[in-house]
Amino acid sequence: MSILSSKNTDAIVAAALELFKTQGYAGVSVSDICRAAKVPRSSFYSIFSGKDEIITHVMRSLKGDQQSMVTEFLSAENDLDRIWALYDRYLSLAMDFGPELTGTLLSLELQKPVGLFEVYNSFNEWFALLIASCQRQGLIRNKNKPEDIVALGIRIAIGAAYEWCLTGGSFDLREVAISEHETLYDVPPEFRRKTTRP
Numbered sequence: 001m002s003i004l005s006s007k008n009t010d011a012i013v014a015a016a017l018e019l020f021k022t023q024g025y026a027g028v029s030v031s032d033i034c035r036a037a038k039v040p041r042s043s044f045y046s047i048f049s050g051k052d053e054i055i056t057h058v059m060r061s062l063k064g065d066q067q068s069m070v071t072e073f074l075s076a077e078n079d080l081d082r083i084w085a086l087y088d089r090y091l092s093l094a095m096d097f098g099p100e101l102t103g104t105l106l107s108l109e110l111q112k113p114v115g116l117f118e119v120y121n122s123f124n125e126w127f128a129l130l131i132a133s134c135q136r137q138g139l140i141r142n143k144n145k146p147e148d149i150v151a152l153g154i155r156i157a158i159g160a161a162y163e164w165c166l167t168g169g170s171f172d173l174r175e176v177a178i179s180e181h182e183t184l185y186d187v188p189p190e191f192r193r194k195t196t197r198p
Contacts, residue, residue, distance in 0.1 A: 009047050009057075011037040016054045021097060025051070025104035055108060079130045080139040080191060084178060086123055086130075087157070091174045094161055103165030106158075124150050131185070141186035149184065156180050 015036035019028040030051065034044050048054055076082045094102045127150045134140035142149055157177055164173045182192050 099169035
């Protein structure tokens with residue numbers, strides 16, 4: 001990819017995400033994105049086939065961009081904090097996108113997968129290993145198979161994200177999601193995060 005093409009890609013993605021957040025995915029056209037990114041339509045179509053492909057590009061970038069997550073992961077004090085570091089990556093993404101765009105992503109994923117669940121599921125093995133370690137250390141008292149806990153945790157996270165989108169972001173998604181996972185995991189009170197549930 002040429003430097004100009006890379007600059008155009010970055011400009012298009014940044015402009016599109018900002019427009020999606022403020023005007024909603026359906027309310028934004030390719031022309032709007034090109035105008036905001038200050039690139040001609042021909043440049044847009046030389047990089048992306050349409051709006052959906054921008055979302056797919058963002059999801060692929062998230063899956064490939066591991067450095068910041070690995071740094072936070074390695075600096076965590078214990079395996080429970082490492083679990084929260086992994087979850088926080090996705091919670092931060094949803095909160096940065098806002099309820100409108102996150103809801104659109106969930107909807108698009110159901111219609112035509114754009115990679116949202118693929119990104120989330122790419123860490124299932126890590127979650128299972130960390131949960132098993134936390135079970136041995138007494139940080140998680142739920143004795144079910146780690147893989148089963150991970151699967152239920154994903155359903156809880158999707159449910160929390162759905163409710164957050166439906167209510168226009170009326171609650172702190174991070175606090176609710178972590179509190180619900182602490183309940184699922186049966187984290188002893190002394191190891192729970194200090195959160196204020198709505």
